[in-house]
Amino acid sequence: GGRQGVVGIGAINKGALLPAGVKVSNPIPTWGGDDPETVDEAERRIPAFLRHQDRLVSAADFSDITERTPGVDIGRVDVLPLFHPDRPTTTSAGVVTVMVIPKYDPLYPDAPRPNKLFLDTVCAHLNPRRLVTTEVHVRGPIYKRLWVSVGVNVIAGRDIAPVHDAVRQAVRTFLSPLVGGFDETGWPRDTQVDTNTLLAVVARVDGVQSVNEVQLGLETGGALDSIAMQGLELPHLVGISVASGSARPLDTVRGTTPPGDGDSPRLFPVPVVPESC
Template sequence: MGEVRPAMVLFEGGDRNLAWQPRRDLLASDRFAREFVLEVAEDGRSQLRFGDDVLGQAPTPGVPFEALYRVGNGAAGNVGAEAIAHLVQPLGLPAGGILRVRNPLPAAGGLEPEGLEAVRQYAPQAFRRQERAVTEADYAEVAQRHPEVQKAAATFRWTGSWYTVFVSVDRKGGRPVDAAFERELLGHLERFRMAGYDLEIDGPRFVPVDLALEVCVAAGHFRSGVKAALLEAFSTRELPTGPAFFHPDRFSFGDPLYLSQVYRQALAVPGVASVEVRRFRRFGKTPARELEEGVLATGRLEVIRLDNDPSRPEFGRLELTMKGGL
């Protein structure tokens, strides 16, 4: 519950362009930040705390605020499926256009307010969380606190006059580490980094896989159907049963690709009687006994990739030879 934020925003003078956002504290807020802290007393009453033009901007005296917020009713709000059947219509609004009200799925996530005893028990643990980055492992750990980072690795390099910390980031969903994301992540890391160290954000070093399978199709199955199922199973897509084999979130820094994983995935496809891996190596590289040793190893900053895009073979290739079947 330590990351809970109030669902609230303030508009200075009712102006929607002058929005103030809630924060846990104002220790990282600069003097221009329109931010505030919502403090709840033991009796349930709340008050707002603003900055002092040093840590957070101070509001203009006499200017009113318009508050837009959402409240809940704790665990009682976790109603079951099909429990909601009525809508309370505000006075003065037309009631037309609504044919039915229902909730096909049960509600979840409602929690009771944290009591003082829970605060006494868990508050000391909050101070054990590292809030500064000193070592390479520290920089990787705080980078992974960003909600879009699947995994990170940091490397210190002497650049001639000072040290630069290169943070390599594997972004969730295979999204690119573009200029906009680099700026966002640099802002996230700024409060943790050591003075005198520069920061640079890098993407992964991808290892394109060159994979060739010879498949024997079981009797009574069409080769074209089994091939389509194999292409889907070894794709990069999110399938109804979960992420496909080469989905970007299945592999990250340093994760090897084992030959046994390929066999298991291929044999799990309906209609596959047997399979033989004919090529298993880095794309465009001389084989380094990957097929004989049963593993395609990666370095600490490398990530396995096989997109099987004919227009981008440098991001991996899958070749299927189908035999038997119909």
């Protein structure tokens, strides 16, 4: 049934093929519902399958086979040859790390992150297809929490609020791990976030006459010209402010961000098994 079959606890209360009087309930959430691929997507996968024969040898093989993992909706796959997630600064022979990002995440829509079940599913799919000499790690991204404050001048005669909303959405989309970057395929790894690039994105928004200032910062400290991304790190825009005239101070922007990640409800923390494979 696709993604509509993924429901929460207690959402299932009947079965069309069951006899009368039988009650149905689901004490745990359902999972594994996947939208069908299109004919064009299937046609693109045929030559890839003929090339790799369902074996993990090259980086392209890892990418193609990971995307075909059944039971999970994968929005992005990055293959890092010779990279060990626990030793990111050294070259590790025979090691391949696969970074996966879910296509959907209701808790963190702007920064999707795989849970342990997601990672285990991908790992179980890759393990029998790898070479015996290859050590494979399946991990999610490591998000760096960012705050942005922008000051703009709106073209005379335009409504200010819609333009400000468009600026917020443009910056949020540009930093997205799934549709961000200039090629709109997700923010590229090992690519720093800098104020000059964000200024260019804001300047292209319809209704913006000029950009006065762009401030960029982390959870603490002052404004930075750039923030580096290394290894599995990707940006997560937690808070953004857009104002007419001068940009608001970053401390003020951080103070208006709700506790947590800014785009998710407050959750009660409980001990869990580390989400790695």
